[in-house]
Amino acid sequence: MGQVSGKVAIVTGAASGIGRASALVLAREGAAVVATDIDRDGLASLEREIRDGGGKVLTLEHDVVDEDRWIAVVADAEQTFCGLHILVNNAGIGIAGPVWEMTLADWRRQNAINLDGVFLGTKHAIPAMRRAGSGSIIIISSVAGLKGAPGLAGYCATKGGVRLFAKAVAGECARAGDRIRVNSIHPGVIETAIWNKVSSGADSLAGAGQVGAVVANRIDPAILAQAIVPGGVLGQPTDIANAVLFLASDAAAYVSGAELAVDHAQSAI
Template sequence: MKLEGRIAIITGGGSGIGHEACKLFAGEGATVIVADRDLEAAQRVAAEIAGQGGKAVAHRVDVSKEAEIEAMIVRTVADHGRLDILVNNAGYGIAGTVVETSEADWNALMSVNVNGVFLGCKHAIPVMEKQGGGAIVNTASAVANVGIHGRAAYVASKGAVAALTRAMATDHVEANIRINAVAPGTIESPYFTKILSGPDGAELRRGLEERQAMDRLGRPVEIAQAMLWLASDDASFCTGSVMVVDGGWTARGDRKPKQKA
């Protein structure tokens, strides 16, 4: 039980990577606050965890709204006495170059992907400082390290998350708060499931798989396992790190489909 007795908030916990993280954390003994903008999804995950003998509470939150984040953290401390772990996982992507992206779409994406991380940490860190420490895990992306075509706003947002993670880790290391990020590659999440459900889905999938060094997409649980490690005492000497979990995609350099013999 790596997280026995700890209290963890996981945003975006209603689906995909967040869903798997909630299950893993609860399985390791944490009481998990399944936080999501979709309350019904959060409730389904909390019920699933309870059915497996774990402890979980569903909480509706829009991470782009400071008042809602603050209220969630205040309620967590009131109900459970502390906050040991925060996983800032909520986020989404949009397509387009900067020319094609409207200011409204840019601002909306940044308010979730970047402001959500900023606000979560802003209100969690004082709680953790007061209790003597804690762990924060942010969700960046492998694209924080490289440029990809037609995803300007998303790439910028995840680059900001990676940089903010390093800055906060430096600022709060003396308070015994470890702050790290995981940088997933292309994961078979609900976002990609929706994209691949169209008439050209099979062809799109082949293209995505062929550009991966491992010839497949990642699974949400594989990212959740990295989150678990970063949140646990196993990573006690790790702060300010951005852990890339992308099946070797960025290591290959060219990111083009491999030539078949």
């Protein structure tokens, strides 16, 4: 019996990195997984891997800024797997650079994916989770949602925003007595493709330029971790997926409104 057997989960940004690892771990532990992303090829390879492992999966193309797609994705989850119990609001981007160089268009694009996407998912998942009788909403924030990271002001605004959004919605659901829990996870430096994409202004990111972590205009997370993580340890997507599994499972039945740093003590000292 898996730790989330019989539950149905939506994971956004599931084609890569932390979302992909979360989808794999939830499927391995018995959940039926609705894996969504804008990257169709990445979804296809995830689907093969889950099916090969004997898991249940439905992959859907889904841009988290699109409210109509959210409504359709939640309806698909309920129709295909008869309910919805877990939402992992994971899709996100990072746009680096000092605030005086950030364009309003980039600021808004990052807000749309990292903040609006989380709002829309949470809003549309709650009625389905109420129909299912309980739920767990997990929001992937960041250490950059716990403390300021120079070079990532816009990203910090989104990740700090979802941290308090999670707590407020946790309180709303607890008061409503609907057995829906809401928590945030704060990853440290994790080895994923996001670091290849944080190109503009990479030099300024949390001192990455000073510590030699910028190589060919991309950030090398191993070098960054050496410099800013206690003990120099680089995290893996599975480290975050295991925290997702705990919060998704009934082992966390009394955990709501919490923020879980998974960062090898980066934010602790």
